Amino acid sequence: MIEFQNVTKSYSHQKIAVDNLSMRIHNGEIFGFLGPNGAGKSTTIKMMTGILPVDKGEIILNGMNIAKEPLQAKKIFGYVPDSPNMFLRLKGIEYLHFIGDIYEVPAKVREEVITKLADDFEITHALQDQIQTYSHGMRQKIIIIGALLHQPDIWILDEPLTGLDPKSAHKVKEIMREYADSGKIVFFSTHVLEVAEKICDRVGIIDSGQIQFCGNIDEMRQHFATDSTLEQMFLEITDHE
């Protein structure tokens, strides 16, 4: 389970980016984190992955506090950041072995995961090339494979579908479903509401740093007493006029 308890964050002296956020994400769930540009999604994800410290509040990942037990907490998630431009001088396969070394993934498991996922994503042919020669989508895929190498209990993705072709996006969604069905958590942010509506067990909608709704789509419809699409409800929730 992931627990956010009254989490607050501001950047320097500017306005509050995440404001007293509390929510829980359960095992076996695909959780979609939705909100307009600048709403606070990436800031929240950076806090839950320990990249940014929280100003106030707690984030607990399967019982482990990311601020107090950062090393143990970091072992249990895999993270796909919003920008895949890193380790560009490494060859794809070197990057994967680097990640495998950090997480102490046994050689046999590495071999299996890399072979299967590189094949699923059709990048086996590029594993011997430097990541700087990859397209945006290929970089995205190599990072997704790296994030799954140690088979984490929690898989956190920031805008994972941006830049992926339809076949690859479909594959990512398929893996997300398999992952959640095996009792693990998939937490991802997206702007693609059709995807969220189709694959998420629950969604959280954040706007100006504040959670406006957290629940499944049916609960959302009851909340609004309509049979609207997620898109209509989203627009209504985030309409400031």
Ligand SMILES: Nc1ncnc2c1ncn2[C@@H]1O[C@H](COP(=O)(O)OP(=O)(O)OP(=O)(O)O)[C@@H](O)[C@H]1O
């Ligand atoms: N490094 C930073 N320094 C100062 N302000 C920042 C920084 N990063 C984000 N912010 C501000 O924090 C707020 C939340 O930004 P955040 O990146 O979390 O939004 P987001 O929901 O991920 O948006 P998007 O959908 O565009 O990715 C915004 O007002 C943004 O301007």
Ligand SMILES: [Mg+2]
């Ligand atoms: Mg973002």
